[in-house]
Amino acid sequence: MDDLKSRVAYLKGLAAGLGLEESSREGKLFNQLIDVVEALSESVIELQEEFDELVDYTEAIDEDLNELEEDFYEEELEDDLLLEDDDDLFSVECPDCHEIVYIDDDMLEDEDVVEILCPNCERVVFVNDDEDYVDFDDDELEE
Numbered sequence: 001m002d003d004l005k006s007r008v009a010y011l012k013g014l015a016a017g018l019g020l021e022e023s024s025r026e027g028k029l030f031n032q033l034i035d036v037v038e039a040l041s042e043s044v045i046e047l048q049e050e051f052d053e054l055v056d057y058t059e060a061i062d063e064d065l066n067e068l069e070e071d072f073y074e075e076e077l078e079d080d081l082l083l084e085d086d087d088d089l090f091s092v093e094c095p096d097c098h099e100i101v102y103i104d105d106d107m108l109e110d111e112d113v114v115e116i117l118c119p120n121c122e123r124v125v126f127v128n129d130d131e132d133y134v135d136f137d138d139d140e141l142e143e
């Protein structure tokens with residue numbers, strides 16, 4: 001921007017070097033032209049300064065927002081982990097394909113869910129009924 005200032009100053013010097021009579025038509029024209037160029041360059045310099053301030057301000061807001069986001073998602077993650085701890089989640093290994101099947105209390109409280117199947121091979125890995133479960137055990141003992 002200093003470049004713009006010095007170029008306007010140089011233009012003024014060139015115009016003065018022409019030795020034009022200020023009251024002549026040419027003198028008036030040159031004076032007006034240089035005034036306009038000078039006003040424009042001052043506006044541009046001012047805008048540039050305000051723009052730089054805005055960029056600094058935006059960067060500061062962006063940093064603050066990042067910190068807030070990190071804090072927020074950290075808390076959310078901690079909440080999720082706490083929820084998982086509250087759930088009675090247990091796992092059963094499928095005897096056929098050895099896939100680990102996770103079962104939580106919510107699934108067992110649902111009476112429509114009687115059998116829990118291995119998502120991989122669809123073998124029954126857990127029976128959600130105490131009686132059936134006992135029978136199943138007895139059958140195995142008889143064999």
Ligand SMILES: [Zn+2]
Pocket residue numbers: 094095096097098099118119120121122123
């Ligand atoms: Zn399986």
